[in-house]
Amino acid sequence: MLNYTLRRLMFTIPTLLLISFIIFLILDLAPNDPTGNLPLTIPPEVREKIRQSLGLDAPMYIRYLLWSQQFFINEPLNLLNQWFGWCIGDCEGRLRVSSWATRSPVVDLIAERMPQTLWVVGMSYVVGILIAVPIGVISAYKQYSWFDQIGTFIAMIGFSVPTFFTGVLLIVIFSVWVPNDSFFWLPSIYDTTLEVVDWDSFMLQVRQMIMPVMVLGLFNAAQISRFMRASMLDNLSQDYVRTARAKGLKEKTVLLVHVLRNSMIPVVTVIALGIPQIFGGAIITEQIFKVNGLGQLLIIGIQGADIPLVQTLTFLFAVLIVLFNLIADVLYGLLDPRIRYE
Amino acid sequence: MRDQSATILDVANLRTVFNTRDGQVFAVNDVSFYLRPGELLGIVGESGSGKSVTMMSLLKLLPMPPAEIQGGSIEFDGRDIRNVPDDELRKIRGGDIGFIFQDPMTSLNPVFTVGFQIIEPLRVHMGLNKKQARKRAAELLELVGIPDASARLKDYPHQFSGGMRQRVMIAIALACDPKVLIADEPTTALDVTIQAQILELIKDLRQKLGMAIIWITHDLGVIAEIADRVAVMYAGQIVEHAEVKELFANPQHPYTRALLETLPKMGEARGTRLASIDGQPPNLDHLPVSCEFAPRCKHAFDRCRAENPQRRDVSPAHDVACFWDYSSGGPTDA
Numbered sequence: 001m002l003n004y005t006l007r008r009l010m011f012t013i014p015t016l017l018l019i020s021f022i023i024f025l026i027l028d029l030a031p032n033d034p035t036g037n038l039p040l041t042i043p044p045e046v047r048e049k050i051r052q053s054l055g056l057d058a059p060m061y062i063r064y065l066l067w068s069q070q071f072f073i074n075e076p077l078n079l080l081n082q083w084f085g086w087c088i089g090d091c092e093g094r095l096r097v098s099s100w101a102t103r104s105p106v107v108d109l110i111a112e113r114m115p116q117t118l119w120v121v122g123m124s125y126v127v128g129i130l131i132a133v134p135i136g137v138i139s140a141y142k143q144y145s146w147f148d149q150i151g152t153f154i155a156m157i158g159f160s161v162p163t164f165f166t167g168v169l170l171i172v173i174f175s176v177w178v179p180n181d182s183f184f185w186l187p188s189i190y191d192t193t194l195e196v197v198d199w200d201s202f203m204l205q206v207r208q209m210i211m212p213v214m215v216l217g218l219f220n221a222a223q224i225s226r227f228m229r230a231s232m233l234d235n236l237s238q239d240y241v242r243t244a245r246a247k248g249l250k251e252k253t254v255l256l257v258h259v260l261r262n263s264m265i266p267v268v269t270v271i272a273l274g275i276p277q278i279f280g281g282a283i284i285t286e287q288i289f290k291v292n293g294l295g296q297l298l299i300i301g302i303q304g305a306d307i308p309l310v311q312t313l314t315f316l317f318a319v320l321i322v323l324f325n326l327i328a329d330v331l332y333g334l335l336d337p338r339i340r341y342e
Numbered sequence: 343m344r345d346q347s348a349t350i351l352d353v354a355n356l357r358t359v360f361n362t363r364d365g366q367v368f369a370v371n372d373v374s375f376y377l378r379p380g381e382l383l384g385i386v387g388e389s390g391s392g393k394s395v396t397m398m399s400l401l402k403l404l405p406m407p408p409a410e411i412q413g414g415s416i417e418f419d420g421r422d423i424r425n426v427p428d429d430e431l432r433k434i435r436g437g438d439i440g441f442i443f444q445d446p447m448t449s450l451n452p453v454f455t456v457g458f459q460i461i462e463p464l465r466v467h468m469g470l471n472k473k474q475a476r477k478r479a480a481e482l483l484e485l486v487g488i489p490d491a492s493a494r495l496k497d498y499p500h501q502f503s504g505g506m507r508q509r510v511m512i513a514i515a516l517a518c519d520p521k522v523l524i525a526d527e528p529t530t531a532l533d534v535t536i537q538a539q540i541l542e543l544i545k546d547l548r549q550k551l552g553m554a555i556i557w558i559t560h561d562l563g564v565i566a567e568i569a570d571r572v573a574v575m576y577a578g579q580i581v582e583h584a585e586v587k588e589l590f591a592n593p594q595h596p597y598t599r600a601l602l603e604t605l606p607k608m609g610e611a612r613g614t615r616l617a618s619i620d621g622q623p624p625n626l627d628h629l630p631v632s633c634e635f636a637p638r639c640k641h642a643f644d645r646c647r648a649e650n651p652q653r654r655d656v657s658p659a660h661d662v663a664c665f666w667d668y669s670s671g672g673p674t675d676a
Contacts, residue, residue: 248463249432337500
């Protein structure tokens with residue numbers, strides 16, 4: 001297993017290098033001009049100077065190699081310096097991947113935005129799983145009951161109605177219709193500056209998280225509960241379930257030990273594969289509720305033609321996807337004794 | 343017809359129906375049989391004749407719905423278990439009655455160790471602690487002939503061969519010293535040499551432990567080898583029932599005769615076509631109002647198509663559900 005994991009990790013290196021190059025190529029092909037948003041009064045010569053200062057006059061492969069050097073070598077060294085105080089090489093003058101728009105290092109921007117995204121989107125994923133697993137289990141066990149029918153109906157709606165609709169709908173209901181002084185009123189804007197210091201500020205934090213978390217959580221729950229239900233149904237009709245009943249086990253044991261354990265194998269994989277979406281996939285929801293997380297950062301970067309920012313963020317999402325694919329495979333092997341990677 | 347005094351299991355007029363979208367399927371119709379302590383009752387019949395459904399109805403192991411037990415009584419060890427509460431029934435399942443299923447490849451849970459699966463019923467029914475249960479589980483594996491038993495408790499089912507898995511299933515079924523063991527085609531999925539090993543094992547265990555066994559099969563050869571009594575099922579009904587020697591020597595139902603004729607004979611010339619029974623087994627979408635075998639029967643006459651024959655005694659411990667009387671070569675008296 002360890003051997004397999006290490007071998008897979010080795011394989012991710014060329015994969016990721018290739019992905020980073022493709023992302024760079026695609027962004028380079030896009031008709032983007034970082035000076036495009038500057039006032040028209042700036043003369044073309046000055047624009048050209050600005051472009052030169054950003055290194056845009058160099059050939060594509062040089063720019064790619066420079067980005068690679070900055071991202072793969074300078075940034076990790078810088079992290080070592082920041083975290084442990086180890087200084088390797090030139091710690092002060094080292095070039096880092098910088099945003100064209102803000103001039104600050106991209107990695108610092110990402111580090112700033114990460115907590116909001118992890119809190120809101122991560123929490124919504126956890127909420128989604130906590131809702132989905134019991135619903136999936138009960139729906140399958142009581143197939144075609146009213147519970148299952150309602151669950152199926154809600155899952156269909158949750159899955160087919162986009163989050164930009166449910167998000168706005170919730171805002172209209174809980175921030176507009178519900179009066180300001182009501183207990184049920186919820187803020188429509190996520191305030192990142194809020195610091196949790198006491199009970200009141202904690203409750204404020206909870207209140208401002210409810211809507212984005214529920215919008216995303218229900219969307220995730222709709223998806224996962226369908227997987228859970230299908231997987232449970234697959235297993236409920238298996239012979240080993242009859243064996244477990246014939247042994248005289250309680251129905252609860254049969255369901256929650258024998259069937260659930262088997263049903264979780266594919267669902268855990270689906271959940272693991274969905275985790276990269278926590279980082280990148282909630283772009284729209286973050287935009288609606290003004291959560292200044294990674295998704296919003298990416299949108300700002302795209303709108304401002306901030307190529308280094310977009311390149312780095314997109315590549316980080318790719319890293320996460322490759323990594324969680326590996327984690328899903330390893331989990332699969334851990335959960336299912338029949339699968340051993342030798 | 344039956345000796346009420348010394349039965350451990352007595353089933354009368356059992357009727358099981360499946361309520362499907364296309365209507366009802368009458369899988370088990372008025373089945374009655376009994377089982378004495380320590381004896382081996384063989385149940386033979388084609389696929390779909392209701393053998394397994396009958397046995398699973400006893401312990402309500404069928405998915406309900408769609409299955410529904412509509413009538414009959416099931417008396418086990420002196421009490422009626424058809425209407426016992428669920429937790430009472432659970433004590434019987436795996437405790438007093440052990441079950442072995444057809445396909446050992448799928449009957450064990452793939453993600454738990456064999457040890458875990460044997461220990462489960464021991465802890466539930468016998469109240470053993472972990473250590474005692476482990477010890478007993480190892481003994482059981484040894485009993486069913488798995489070498490290096492205590493080490494193999496940690497193995498998963500996929501690490502066992504088909505025959506070994508069936509031995510594990512047998513160990514689970516025998517875990518709590520059941521009074522009755524129901525074996526639902528336990529050798530069908532195994533190849534012939536393994537089948538012979540399992541038959542030997544069961545014979546051996548029966549001698550050692552003395553439980554009664556119901557053996558479901560479609561293989562008359564197996565029945566001849568191990569059974570004391572045989573019930574032949576057709577279309578959800580028992581059509582003939584006799585001691586094993588009597589049944590093979592003096593079959594009274596045309597279906598039983600036809601079945602026996604289909605057995606290939608030793609020393610038969612090569613190239614002879616194997617005998618078969620013409621026609622198809624009947625649809626079970628209606629309650630039997632006539633003899634279900636009549637369309638395939640060479641003796642069928644008017645009464646067979648108008649009335650469903652009831653089981654009648656031909657000799658002590660031998661009964662048949664047929665209007666044709668082989669001894670006189672004509673219909674029985676109405």
